[in-house]
Every structure is written in structure tokens, then in C-alpha cells.
Amino acid sequence: xxxxxxxxxxxxxxxxxxxxxxxxxxxxxxxxxxxxxxxxxxxxxxxxxxxxxxxxxxxxxxxxxxxxxxxxxxxxxxxxxxxxxxxxxxxxxxxxxxxxxxxx
Numbered sequence: 513x514x515x516x517x518x519x520x521x522x523x524x525x526x527x528x529x530x531x532x533x534x535x536x537x538x539x540x541x542x543x544x545x546x547x548x549x550x551x552x553x554x555x556x557x558x559x560x561x562x563x564x565x566x567x568x569x570x571x572x573x574x575x576x577x578x579x580x581x582x583x584x585x586x587x588x589x590x591x592x593x594x595x596x597x598x599x600x601x602x603x604x605x606x607x608x609x610x611x612x613x614x615x616x
Contacts, residue, residue: 516570517611518580521609524609530581532613534564540573543615546557563587570596573611579611 518535520527529535534556538543540547555565563583567590577597581604591598601611 513576515541515543515577515579516557516572516573516575516577517541517552517608519608521608522552524548524607524612526608528581528604528606528611530602530604532578532580532583533558533603535566535580535585538569539612540575541612543616546613547615561586564590567591567594567596570594596612 516528518532518540520529520538522537536554536556537550537552539548539550550614553566555562558565564586565606567587571594575596577599578591579599579601580602581602583591
């Protein structure tokens, strides 16, 4: 299963980002192989529609689950349409590695 975690940085020691569409980076975690990679969110500075554009990226990546702090209504609707599970974590004190450890 491919899981994406919104992140403030591009490594496992980075803080979790509560934002989805405007997150700085995304950690792409393969729950089967335990591999991680990070990509910059090219939509974080979009004038509008950052959430929906980011959902398109998730679909292209074959993501099955997204972990973030908040999803806008349009992004939620699209994620549901593409059967991508949303997990909301409200605690921004988590590091990416902490969230990954909870998934393992």
C-alpha cells in the first residue's frame, strides 16, 4: 500500500505538516517494502485549487492513503471519488519517522 504523509521537510526527521494542498513536501511510504521517498509539493504556492491539484498528483502516484492534518472540502470530495483513504492527525509535533513507525 502506498501511503503519503504531508511533511515540512524532505527527510524522516522532518516535522509533520498539518496542511495537505499546501504542504511543503510529501513522504511517499510503501507499507509493503518499507521504502520511503520525498517529493516537493509543486502545488503549495498555487493561486487557487492547491488541494484539488494535489489530489491529481496523489492519483498519478497510485496513492491509497493520505495522512495529513486537514483536507479542504473539494480535496476531500476528490479523494473520496478516487477511493483514497484520508487519515487526519491534529498533532503537528509528530515527526515523519514517528508516523511511519505507527504504520509499521
